[in-house]
Amino acid sequence: MIGSGAEARHHFPAFRDRPDILRLSAICEKNPSAASAFAAQFPYSIPIFAELDDLLDKAQVEAALVVLPHNLHFPNVNSTGGLAPIFHRLSKKVAKPFR
């Protein structure tokens, strides 16, 4: 999960209700207290990273849920963006430049 602000809350029930198919493996978040509060809801420990590169380097990730502010979606989810190494990328915004 990239970003763990207001919209991330709407995704929590999916993780809570389907632990058989979904596990939150890592959070990338600039605000440590937001990330810690989100991670504290889970019955397992979730590594938190302030930098995406660090997460990609250290965490095991199969898919990315992007809940960043509007302007940061395109630079991260486009085919050459920071999340390009992750094949499955769910963005909460249309993947085009934000104007």
Ligand SMILES: NC(=O)c1ccc[n+]([C@@H]2O[C@H](COP(=O)([O-])OP(=O)(O)OC[C@H]3O[C@@H](n4cnc5c(N)ncnc54)[C@H](O)[C@@H]3O)[C@@H](O)[C@H]2O)c1
């Ligand atoms: N809040 C909603 O009900 C809602 C509903 C549908 C869609 N959305 C969309 O979801 C997206 C996120 O919205 P939100 O309401 O959660 O915003 P938010 O500001 O509450 O959360 C965004 C989080 O991203 C973090 N962040 C910012 N830059 C970062 C970076 N470079 N790396 C890592 N973390 C970073 C912030 O610290 C913050 O915690 C937006 O595009 C919004 O339009 C929100």
